Amino acid sequence: MKLDIALLAGDGIGPEVIDQAVKVCDAIATKYKHEISWKPALTGAAAIDAVGEPYPDETHEVCASADAVLFGAIGHPRFDNDPSAKVRPEQGLLKMRQKLGLFANVRPTFTFPSLIDKSPLKRERIEGTDLIILRELTGGVYFGERGRKDDGNTAFDTMTYTRAEIQRLAKKGFEMAMNRSKRLCCVDKANVLESSRLWRETVQAMEKDYPEVEVSYEFVDAVAMRLVQWPKGYDVIITENLFGDILTDEASVISGSMGLMPSASVGEKTKLYEPIHGSYPQAAGKDIANPLATVLSAAMLFEDFGLQQEADDIRRVVNKSLAEGIVTEDLSEDAKAYKTSEVGDWLAKNV
Amino acid sequence: MKLDIALLAGDGIGPEVIDQAVKVCDAIATKYKHEISWKPALTGAAAIDAVGEPYPDETHEVCASADAVLFGAIGHPRFDNDPSAKVRPEQGLLKMRQKLGLFANVRPTFTFPSLIDKSPLKRERIEGTDLIILRELTGGVYFGERGRKDDGNTAFDTMTYTRAEIQRLAKKGFEMAMNRSKRLCCVDKANVLESSRLWRETVQAMEKDYPEVEVSYEFVDAVAMRLVQWPKGYDVIITENLFGDILTDEASVISGSMGLMPSASVGEKTKLYEPIHGSYPQAAGKDIANPLATVLSAAMLFEDFGLQQEADDIRRVVNKSLAEGIVTEDLSEDAKAYKTSEVGDWLAKNV
Numbered sequence A, B: 001m002k003l004d005i006a007l008l009a010g011d012g013i014g015p016e017v018i019d020q021a022v023k024v025c026d027a028i029a030t031k032y033k034h035e036i037s038w039k040p041a042l043t044g045a046a047a048i049d050a051v052g053e054p055y056p057d058e059t060h061e062v063c064a065s066a067d068a069v070l071f072g073a074i075g076h077p078r079f080d081n082d083p084s085a086k087v088r089p090e091q092g093l094l095k096m097r098q099k100l101g102l103f104a105n106v107r108p109t110f111t112f113p114s115l116i117d118k119s120p121l122k123r124e125r126i127e128g129t130d131l132i133i134l135r136e137l138t139g140g141v142y143f144g145e146r147g148r149k150d151d152g153n154t155a156f157d158t159m160t161y162t163r164a165e166i167q168r169l170a171k172k173g174f175e176m177a178m179n180r181s182k183r184l185c186c187v188d189k190a191n192v193l194e195s196s197r198l199w200r201e202t203v204q205a206m207e208k209d210y211p212e213v214e215v216s217y218e219f220v221d222a223v224a225m226r227l228v229q230w231p232k233g234y235d236v237i238i239t240e241n242l243f244g245d246i247l248t249d250e251a252s253v254i255s256g257s258m259g260l261m262p263s264a265s266v267g268e269k270t271k272l273y274e275p276i277h278g279s280y281p282q283a284a285g286k287d288i289a290n291p292l293a294t295v296l297s298a299a300m301l302f303e304d305f306g307l308q309q310e311a312d313d314i315r316r317v318v319n320k321s322l323a324e325g326i327v328t329e330d331l332s333e334d335a336k337a338y339k340t341s342e343v344g345d346w347l348a349k350n351v
């Protein structure tokens, strides 16, 4: 297969973890005789510094014409504590999601046999966890009107959803549930929010089209609790953008390290793959960041192009690296910690 | 001391857990020669059924003229899956918070020596946890404008904050931090939300008035993760209404049972005490609900009226009941489970 992949390294540890995923993908391509042509492009703080914009038009062109996008991370502390900053790296991420129409973010949560005891949660609570949070990605309070009033003394953000936006996300959720254990949980705050009531009413109306799927409705506060209490209680979760942001980060704790959780963002056409961890600026440039979430995101990419064996190969070699302790410092405990680049080299050599 | 306490039992398990707290308070009153006069009033679904309104004016009168309010829980499933319901129990709770001016909800999270191994989290992660989440309670998306457009096909909610609302909450947070370990964490989503940027800028401007307090700013998604990963990293957390709702429920997992976590809601005048758990309708009327969160909320009440010994007494007897296994089924595991009323009787007898 011939694949054009846009490569958006972004900020912080983004470039380092992306480098390792590229090594692994290239090794897979060699092994299975695929041709990957990488198309690097600027995004985030890096793009602001270079051209004054976090998601420049040229970058969008590269992404829109590629078969898929591999993305690192975005964000820089220089902007976080400056509430008056006009341009922010995150705007690039949001603009990219919107312009590429990436309305569904697929975030699987699972455990790794060799890491179960590294989780802050007890083994019996998490062993066998296998859930997917499907987060709506181009609506809600991320994209509603926002601003200031009263000389800047009042600030507002608007959480908005249309029935159509909810339907297309929920459809993916129902389909996913059909391919899995046929359980779908819709997470909202319908006891308070009008947008949540639209979510609930829309999903309820779709139930009849998927009679085999058992649907439950839970409030986001209760789920924030149950997700760590008994994650095996969930299979496919669908939720709006902000709740999905919070719950997926929380769920990443289950596996023991944020550095492990991959994600795919899909829409009508383009697909984008990214680790769920952020740009982790404190670690940038130190060659210590865990590249596995990005490498596992690349596995999701291969899978989505029907290259199941390639995906399985990547997951197998990742599991092997974990079992043999070829890991970065977030996972090494008292044993030797490997560098980001060393882990990447080892994985590429072993696929 | 003479205390008038409004008693709002509410829905579901509310009446049962409230009954036990009353027993314990009465026992304390007898022991220390206080005079408590209880003023029961209707709220929630119970009030809707009786007078068509979840927070009737008469109830407000009772609360406003009392020294404090002891509150059970509100909510009924009959309304949850009916997105078209015009009157909802939760509206009563929100109206009550607003009309009584309860702008700050104090939710401590701590562990109980005898329960540490019941937590889904490992002992070494949580032992010694002692944090307080100070949740803003009368602003944000709970109280902004909401509604439908486009023939009901678009729904919106507005998250609004004024500088003054943030200041009065943050002031409490700084003061609390001064009385504790002088660490304050402001939790927001300032990389996306304008209201969060106003939070950050307002709290930043207040730092100079509390030079001894070390302030940090973290994003809500990251905190959702760190809170279970390393709760001991936090001391006082301040945050807006919705984030506080989610994070406090999540934090309740640490102690091993939602049935244990008390809270106080404070404002300019009235103070209200309530368990953080909900109305738990599945358990209603079965005499199985855990009353300890409500009993511990009453301890917070005594403490706020300067009755430290009374509060300590309640906490001591609660710890004793836990150590001796006089507990409801959520905590009993293989041992005998006591009824809600039996736990209440035991506590009252032992204070």
Ligand SMILES: CC(C)[C@H](C(=O)O)[C@@H](O)C(=O)O
Pocket (backbone or CB within 6 Å): A074, A075, A090, A093, A245, B191, B192, B221
């Ligand atoms: C960086 C930030 C804007 C982003 C989000 O909130 O969506 C990130 O947390 C994520 O989850 O991808």
Ligand SMILES: CC(C)[C@H](C(=O)O)[C@@H](O)C(=O)O
Pocket (backbone or CB within 6 Å): A191, A192, A221, B074, B075, B090, B093, B245
């Ligand atoms: C019942 C509900 C409206 C309420 C809230 O969201 O504030 C509850 O979850 C709470 O935390 O007190």
